[in-house]
Amino acid sequence: MIIRCWGARGSIPVSGKDFIRYGGDTACMEIRSENDEVLIIDAGSGIRNLGQRLITEEKHSAALLMTHFHWDHILGFPFFKPLYHESYHLENHGSLAVRRTIMEIINGIMAPPFFPVHIEDIRAQIHYREWEEESFSVYSFIVEPIALSHPNRGNGYKITENGKKFVFLTDNELGYRHENGWRYEDYREFSRNADLLVHDAEYTEDDYQKTKGWGHSTYKDALQLALDAGVRRLWLFHHHQERSDDDIDRMVLECREIIKSRNASLECFAMYQGMEITL
Ligand SMILES: [Zn+2]
Numbered sequence: 001m002i003i004r005c006w007g008a009r010g011s012i013p014v015s016g017k018d019f020i021r022y023g024g025d026t027a028c029m030e031i032r033s034e035n036d037e038v039l040i041i042d043a044g045s046g047i048r049n050l051g052q053r054l055i056t057e058e059k060h061s062a063a064l065l066m067t068h069f070h071w072d073h074i075l076g077f078p079f080f081k082p083l084y085h086e087s088y089h090l091e092n093h094g095s096l097a098v099r100r101t102i103m104e105i106i107n108g109i110m111a112p113p114f115f116p117v118h119i120e121d122i123r124a125q126i127h128y129r130e131w132e133e134e135s136f137s138v139y140s141f142i143v144e145p146i147a148l149s150h151p152n153r154g155n156g157y158k159i160t161e162n163g164k165k166f167v168f169l170t171d172n173e174l175g176y177r178h179e180n181g182w183r184y185e186d187y188r189e190f191s192r193n194a195d196l197l198v199h200d201a202e203y204t205e206d207d208y209q210k211t212k213g214w215g216h217s218t219y220k221d222a223l224q225l226a227l228d229a230g231v232r233r234l235w236l237f238h239h240h241q242e243r244s245d246d247d248i249d250r251m252v253l254e255c256r257e258i259i260k261s262r263n264a265s266l267e268c269f270a271m272y273q274g275m276e277i278t279l
């Protein structure tokens with residue numbers, strides 16, 4: 001599978017000279033199967049550019065998984081151009097835990113006085129599928145959800161294809177257990193031996209003195225999880241809106257020092273918009 005990042009920022013899109021290398025768009029990931037099928041996770045502002053690419057490629061179908069419905073994960077949805085073409089098919093997978101489909105949510109935000117285009121202008125065929133089992137198939141992927149430790153609930157995912165494991169846990173607070181969230185040990189076992197773990201790394205330890213309970217992790221907690229779970233690669237994700245490129249570089253250097261001091265073989269990067277990897 002190929003994993004590509006279209007937006008790695010948390011909370012709100014940012015722009016300016018301090019955010020050039022890691023990018024300013026909010027959460028959106030693309031996972032391509034070996035048969036070139038497209039699975040999208042989250043519809044933050046990064047999904048706008050992904051939509052552009054799908055149109056250029058004349059790729060007429062995709063599946064969409066949502067982690068949750070906070071603004072930074074849905075705000076790009078009305079700007080996803082394939083929605084306005086009837087030749088496009090979008091399969092949306094949701095769970096009973098979240099209890100609402102993306103169309104119900106979007107129906108709320110694409111309404112006066114919030115937005116000028118009506119939901120009736122959406123021409124794409126959107127199919128909603130609800131899962132109840134512990135894992136389900138999307139194209140050639142096996143998808144396994146896990147409840148996040150985050151306000152208002154949400155899901156993280158493990159996506160497996162041909163023995164390769166990708167774990168995506170954004171908006172997950174390892175240092176505090178929210179309603180419906182799991183224990184640290186559960187996230188550790190869920191991530192065990194993943195080829196790639198992408199984890200929320202919004203805060204520094206200083207930030208966390210004031211933000212405990214807000215639903216995000218420190219980058220050191222994310223690193224500890226990756227080390228404990230024996231994953232091969234960790235990509236830090238959901239960058240704080242004020243974290244400059246240089247700040248993020250420093251976070252990564254510090255993580256690499258810790259990895260070295262533990263004699264571990266973990267590879268650590270901070271995710272940037274446009275970053276991709278083939279597992
Ligand atoms: Zn978020």
Ligand SMILES: [Zn+2]
Nearest residue numbers: 068070150171
């Ligand atoms: Zn959130």
